[in-house]
Amino acid sequence: MNTDDKVLVRECIDGSKEAYKEIVEKYYKVVYRLAFRILQNSDDAEEITQSVFVKAYENLENYNPNYKFFSWLYRITVNETLNFSKKQSFTEKINIEYSIIDEKPDEIYDRSELGEKIQDALMELDMLYRLPVVLKHFLDYSYKELSYLLGIPEKTVKSRLFTGRQLLKDILIKNKVYK
């Protein structure tokens, strides 16, 4: 692991606020970006990021220094995202009618951009498959590392990743993003 991180964690446990501020400064943007790529919503990503650093601080003593510190942070991010997503799915079902009505014409126009179409397609993908696809693509982690992040066996990582790509491909075709 990064020796600096190890020292910082140690100092945090010894009561140094400054050390944790340094950790936050170092990683809050990467955690945010990961959360944003999974959730595609800046408010949600910020909420997740905040929650990740609170949880990480409270559990610093449980951190295993055999793993990279940022991998541990990513793992918390993944868990927080999953928990958040479970809560959200219930709320979304209730508000679905309103969200369609609330869309303004200029927003509909902006969303025709390629990037946002792909974002939408990604959001259609079930979280079970979205996570390995996003993590593999943006972090370029090995199957083993993804297995640690997701807390599932390597074989399952591969299976979900391959299925996720196929499903995303089908969604993109269905949404006429290309073809």
Place this chain on the structure above:
Amino acid sequence: MIEEKYIELMNKEIDHLITSEERIRLHNYISVNNEAKEYYDELLLTNESLNHIPDHQPSENLKIRILNSINFNKYNVKTVKNKYLKILRVANFRFVYTFAAGLIAGIIIYSLFFVNAGNVNPDDISGTIGINNSAKTIGEIPLNFPGISGNIELKEKGSTIWFNIHSNSSQPADYIITYPRQIQFEYIKPGSSANMTILKSENYIKTSNSGSQEFTLAFTKNNTPSSPIHIQLTQSGNLIHDYEFSLKK
């Protein structure tokens, strides 16, 4: 219909985990299977499409909000508890200095004792036969003659030497001690139970007793003696034995 194993190879290629042999197999398969070729192209395009997702930066106050939401008291309490542990853990090197300082202090204290050893108080006669027990025994001679038994013990510390003489005899016995000028006589001290006569002149001491004799002789070496110390045991004017002690500086 696309065989499952080739779908796996396509994904392995995307993940840069495919071997050259597998790549050849995959591309041979694709080249003769249009459905597989189409699937493969779409999969590559899907993967590439993820690069079009715009990057996003957090709002400027996110860091402050994160820090404000953390209860820093959790480890503050522990800081006090672990104050000493922290010192132990963080500053292990301090022990090296402490150990070194202790070692130096020890050497200084030891040196003081060592220096003092050269200035032994001749009046210090604590010990078995009357001298400082911290002195080193450099010789012990048993006395074993008809009617006489005991021993002569020779001790040394710094420049001081002691002779502890302890003997029992059924008839009166004398000890005649002669010593060179280079040696300074310090004292002769009879043991508490001894009943003896002491006669002293220059470089000569004579002790007489019947029964138990116990006494200590102390000398200080100034220079290398030119001649040895002699302790002669006599009885009724007859020499029983002559002990010669050559002393080194």
